Amino acid sequence: MVFAPDTEVALRSVVNLINTAANGGEHLATLKDLDDFLDAEGFTGSRTRDEAELASVRRLRGELTELWLADEATAAETVNRLLREAGALPQLVKHDPWDWHLHATTPEAPLADRMSTEAAMAIVDVIRSKEMDRLLVCAADDCDAVVLDLSRNRSKRYCDTGNCANRAHVAAYRARKAVS
Numbered sequence: 247m248v249f250a251p252d253t254e255v256a257l258r259s260v261v262n263l264i265n266t267a268a269n270g271g272e273h274l275a276t277l278k279d280l281d282d283f284l285d286a287e288g289f290t291g292s293r294t295r296d297e298a299e300l301a302s303v304r305r306l307r308g309e310l311t312e313l314w315l316a317d318e319a320t321a322a323e324t325v326n327r328l329l330r331e332a333g334a335l336p337q338l339v340k341h342d343p344w345d346w347h348l349h350a351t352t353p354e355a356p357l358a359d360r361m362s363t364e365a366a367m368a369i370v371d372v373i374r375s376k377e378m379d380r381l382l383v384c385a386a387d388d389c390d391a392v393v394l395d396l397s398r399n400r401s402k403r404y405c406d407t408g409n410c411a412n413r414a415h416v417a418a419y420r421a422r423k424a425v426s
Protein backbone atom coordinates (compact mmCIF):
# COMPACT_ATOMS: atom_id res chain seq x y z
CA MET A 247 0.00 0.00 0.00
CA VAL A 248 1.43 3.34 -1.06
CA PHE A 249 -1.14 5.64 0.58
CA ALA A 250 -3.76 5.34 3.32
CA PRO A 251 -6.77 3.23 2.20
CA ASP A 252 -9.17 6.18 1.97
CA THR A 253 -6.64 8.10 -0.10
CA GLU A 254 -6.28 5.22 -2.56
CA VAL A 255 -10.07 4.85 -2.84
CA ALA A 256 -10.39 8.59 -3.49
CA LEU A 257 -7.60 8.61 -6.08
CA ARG A 258 -9.20 5.70 -7.93
CA SER A 259 -12.46 7.64 -8.01
CA VAL A 260 -10.64 10.65 -9.46
CA VAL A 261 -9.18 8.42 -12.19
CA ASN A 262 -12.62 7.01 -12.98
CA LEU A 263 -14.16 10.49 -13.03
CA ILE A 264 -11.49 11.95 -15.32
CA ASN A 265 -11.70 8.92 -17.61
CA THR A 266 -15.44 9.41 -18.15
CA ALA A 267 -14.20 11.97 -20.70
CA ALA A 268 -11.18 10.04 -21.98
CA ASN A 269 -10.43 9.91 -25.71
CA GLY A 270 -13.16 12.34 -26.68
CA GLY A 271 -15.92 10.30 -25.04
CA GLU A 272 -18.61 11.56 -22.66
CA HIS A 273 -19.79 9.04 -20.12
CA LEU A 274 -21.40 11.69 -17.92
CA ALA A 275 -23.90 12.87 -20.50
CA THR A 276 -27.09 12.37 -18.51
CA LEU A 277 -28.39 12.40 -14.94
CA LYS A 278 -28.65 8.62 -15.18
CA ASP A 279 -24.94 8.46 -16.09
CA LEU A 280 -24.15 10.49 -12.99
CA ASP A 281 -26.34 8.23 -10.79
CA ASP A 282 -24.57 5.16 -12.15
CA PHE A 283 -21.14 6.70 -11.64
CA LEU A 284 -21.89 7.71 -8.04
CA ASP A 285 -23.34 4.26 -7.27
CA ALA A 286 -20.29 2.54 -8.71
CA GLU A 287 -17.96 4.80 -6.71
CA GLY A 288 -19.98 4.48 -3.50
CA PHE A 289 -20.73 8.19 -3.14
CA THR A 290 -23.57 8.89 -0.73
CA GLY A 291 -24.99 12.09 0.79
CA SER A 292 -27.32 14.80 -0.45
CA ARG A 293 -28.15 15.23 -4.11
CA THR A 294 -30.17 17.72 -6.12
CA ARG A 295 -30.38 15.38 -9.15
CA ASP A 296 -30.61 18.16 -11.70
CA GLU A 297 -28.70 19.47 -14.69
CA ALA A 298 -26.90 22.06 -12.54
CA GLU A 299 -25.48 19.28 -10.37
CA LEU A 300 -24.39 17.32 -13.43
CA ALA A 301 -22.76 20.44 -14.88
CA SER A 302 -20.92 21.12 -11.60
CA VAL A 303 -19.49 17.57 -11.60
CA ARG A 304 -18.37 17.92 -15.22
CA ARG A 305 -16.73 21.26 -14.36
CA LEU A 306 -14.95 19.58 -11.45
CA ARG A 307 -13.83 16.81 -13.79
CA GLY A 308 -12.08 19.41 -15.96
CA GLU A 309 -10.34 20.92 -12.94
CA LEU A 310 -9.22 17.52 -11.68
CA THR A 311 -7.87 16.64 -15.11
CA GLU A 312 -5.67 19.75 -15.03
CA LEU A 313 -4.70 18.96 -11.45
CA TRP A 314 -3.70 15.40 -12.40
CA LEU A 315 -1.36 16.71 -15.10
CA ALA A 316 -0.03 19.69 -13.14
CA ASP A 317 3.45 20.13 -11.71
CA GLU A 318 3.77 19.90 -7.94
CA ALA A 319 3.63 23.64 -7.16
CA THR A 320 0.62 24.24 -9.39
CA ALA A 321 -1.11 21.17 -7.97
CA ALA A 322 -0.55 22.47 -4.42
CA GLU A 323 -2.13 25.81 -5.35
CA THR A 324 -5.13 24.10 -6.95
CA VAL A 325 -5.62 21.79 -3.97
CA ASN A 326 -5.60 24.75 -1.58
CA ARG A 327 -8.10 26.62 -3.71
CA LEU A 328 -10.45 23.61 -3.97
CA LEU A 329 -10.35 23.15 -0.19
CA ARG A 330 -10.98 26.86 0.42
CA GLU A 331 -13.84 27.04 -2.07
CA ALA A 332 -15.60 24.04 -0.52
CA GLY A 333 -15.04 25.34 3.04
CA ALA A 334 -13.28 22.09 3.93
CA LEU A 335 -12.89 21.20 7.62
CA PRO A 336 -11.11 17.87 8.19
CA GLN A 337 -12.66 15.56 10.78
CA LEU A 338 -11.84 11.92 11.56
CA VAL A 339 -14.92 9.73 11.20
CA LYS A 340 -15.73 6.04 11.34
CA HIS A 341 -18.81 4.60 9.66
CA ASP A 342 -19.60 1.19 8.25
CA PRO A 343 -17.83 -0.40 6.52
CA TRP A 344 -14.96 2.05 6.85
CA ASP A 345 -12.45 2.39 9.65
CA TRP A 346 -11.11 5.81 10.71
CA HIS A 347 -10.77 8.16 7.78
CA LEU A 348 -11.08 11.83 7.04
CA HIS A 349 -14.19 13.69 6.02
CA ALA A 350 -13.75 17.36 5.34
CA THR A 351 -17.32 18.21 4.35
CA THR A 352 -20.72 17.34 5.76
CA PRO A 353 -23.13 14.98 3.94
CA GLU A 354 -25.34 18.03 3.28
CA ALA A 355 -22.67 19.89 1.30
CA PRO A 356 -23.27 20.10 -2.47
CA LEU A 357 -22.15 16.98 -4.36
CA ALA A 358 -19.41 18.69 -6.38
CA ASP A 359 -17.98 20.26 -3.18
CA ARG A 360 -17.85 16.87 -1.49
CA MET A 361 -16.26 15.28 -4.53
CA SER A 362 -13.70 18.05 -4.95
CA THR A 363 -12.80 17.99 -1.26
CA GLU A 364 -12.33 14.23 -1.25
CA ALA A 365 -10.12 14.50 -4.33
CA ALA A 366 -8.15 17.44 -2.93
CA MET A 367 -7.55 15.69 0.41
CA ALA A 368 -6.20 12.66 -1.45
CA ILE A 369 -3.91 14.79 -3.61
CA VAL A 370 -2.66 16.44 -0.39
CA ASP A 371 -1.30 13.01 0.58
CA VAL A 372 0.24 12.52 -2.85
CA ILE A 373 1.99 15.90 -2.83
CA ARG A 374 3.37 15.74 0.68
CA SER A 375 4.66 12.20 0.07
CA LYS A 376 6.44 13.47 -3.07
CA GLU A 377 4.53 10.94 -5.16
CA MET A 378 3.11 13.11 -7.95
CA ASP A 379 4.91 10.89 -10.45
CA ARG A 380 2.35 8.18 -9.71
CA LEU A 381 -0.31 10.32 -11.42
CA LEU A 382 0.17 9.51 -15.11
CA VAL A 383 -1.37 9.57 -18.54
CA CYS A 384 -1.69 6.27 -20.41
CA ALA A 385 1.50 5.42 -22.30
CA ALA A 386 -0.40 4.35 -25.44
CA ASP A 387 0.14 6.94 -28.20
CA ASP A 388 -3.52 7.24 -29.08
CA CYS A 389 -4.94 7.26 -25.54
CA ASP A 390 -5.35 10.22 -23.18
CA ALA A 391 -6.88 8.33 -20.24
CA VAL A 392 -5.20 8.92 -16.88
CA VAL A 393 -3.45 6.23 -14.87
CA LEU A 394 -2.82 5.83 -11.14
CA ASP A 395 0.33 3.85 -10.51
CA LEU A 396 0.10 2.24 -7.07
CA SER A 397 2.56 -0.53 -7.92
CA ARG A 398 5.53 -1.09 -5.64
CA ASN A 399 8.04 -0.84 -8.48
CA ARG A 400 6.26 1.99 -10.34
CA SER A 401 5.64 -0.19 -13.36
CA LYS A 402 2.08 0.71 -14.34
CA ARG A 403 2.02 2.58 -17.64
CA TYR A 404 -1.30 1.83 -19.32
CA CYS A 405 -4.87 2.76 -18.42
CA ASP A 406 -7.67 0.39 -17.47
CA THR A 407 -10.25 1.88 -19.83
CA GLY A 408 -9.56 -0.31 -22.86
CA ASN A 409 -6.86 -2.78 -23.62
CA CYS A 410 -4.00 -0.34 -24.16
CA ALA A 411 -1.46 -2.63 -22.46
CA ASN A 412 -2.46 -5.47 -24.79
CA ARG A 413 -2.36 -3.33 -27.89
CA ALA A 414 1.11 -2.01 -26.97
CA HIS A 415 2.28 -5.56 -26.40
CA VAL A 416 1.03 -6.68 -29.80
CA ALA A 417 2.55 -3.63 -31.53
CA ALA A 418 5.93 -4.28 -29.90
CA TYR A 419 5.75 -7.93 -30.94
CA ARG A 420 4.96 -6.98 -34.55
CA ALA A 421 7.78 -4.44 -34.56
CA ARG A 422 10.23 -7.09 -33.36
CA LYS A 423 8.98 -9.54 -36.03
CA ALA A 424 9.37 -6.86 -38.70
CA VAL A 425 13.07 -6.29 -37.98
CA SER A 426 14.00 -9.92 -37.51
Ligand SMILES: [Zn+2]
Binds near residue numbers: 341344349
Ligand atom coordinates in the same frame (compact mmCIF):
# COMPACT_ATOMS: atom_id res chain seq x y z
ZN1 LIG B 1 -16.68 8.20 4.96
Ligand SMILES: [Zn+2]
Binds near residue numbers: 389407410
Ligand atom coordinates in the same frame (compact mmCIF):
# COMPACT_ATOMS: atom_id res chain seq x y z
ZN1 LIG C 1 -5.02 3.85 -22.49
